[in-house]
Amino acid sequence: MQIQCSYMAQVKTRAGCGSETVDIPDDSTVQDLIHTIAKAHGAALCTILLDDQNQLRKHILIFLGDEQIRWNDNTVLCNNATITIMSPIAGG
């Protein structure tokens, strides 16, 4: 299935794009998606998303559509779902 992924802030910089379509197997979860994205974009993005236990860093925000979702809920995704991944910003 295909997931529409949007990136904000430093995630966007490290992914090298603001959005992309990511192909993942049917019934994949948000954790599967994040691991797929991290692997596809290499160390620069992986280190900002995942800790050394391969878990999402606590300050990374994930939205399904317009709703925040939690990493530990491991939400199952549907075809054409829109996921936004955002790293924290403090520019003042």
Added chain:
Amino acid sequence: MLTDHERERYEWQMWVPGHGEAGQEKLKKASVLVSRCGGVGSVVAYELAAAGVGTLILAHGGNVKPSDLNRQLLMTHDHLGKPRIESVTRRLKELNPFLNIISVESNITEDNVAELVSQADIVIDCAPLFNERFLMNREVVRQNKILIENAMFDCDAQLTTIIPGNTPCLSCIYPEDPGAWTREFPVFGAVSGTIACMAAMEAIKAISGFGKLLTNRLQLCDLRDMQFRTMHIQRNPDCAICGSHTA
């Protein structure tokens, strides 16, 4: 009570439905803390000064540098090498000499945060470092004040209004200090100014009492592609700062 001059000065904004003279009197009596007064905070302070917020508490340390001048609109070329807070105060007084400005030649620290927050009705967080942002967030929750949280990076910006006990606090959103953030970041002044104007409007609404505040929602602005999205965000019941706080 507004003076005749104030009625004339603020006439056009008192025409805004829901604001009026009663709202203007609330702005006159209000006290807002802005820290720091850089790319975001300069514009926040300027808009609040123009709108007639009675007391501005402004905290910003250091001297004006050339690299400030692309975005920090209260800093001027002729003030290079001199204290930023002097430039900020001078520019605001030029705009509105009737303001009460409490100038603090320091950034937010553990030593001053409680006192500065205690003097304000509303805090607008414009700091470029998370440690300062977390200090203000903690103190706002302790003192049950409103915190308007706005920030930018590159062409992205975000905004939310935090009301302790009713909305996520900054530590709900970011439970740990993001190690990857650095003090220097890519910025156009037009991006920091955009989110600053939106933050100032949240403060004006919160004080005056009209409109709908951006609570439990995070406004995301992508000025590179001109996309604006409003996301729903959640309180963290286990939050170390506000988890036990009730409205």
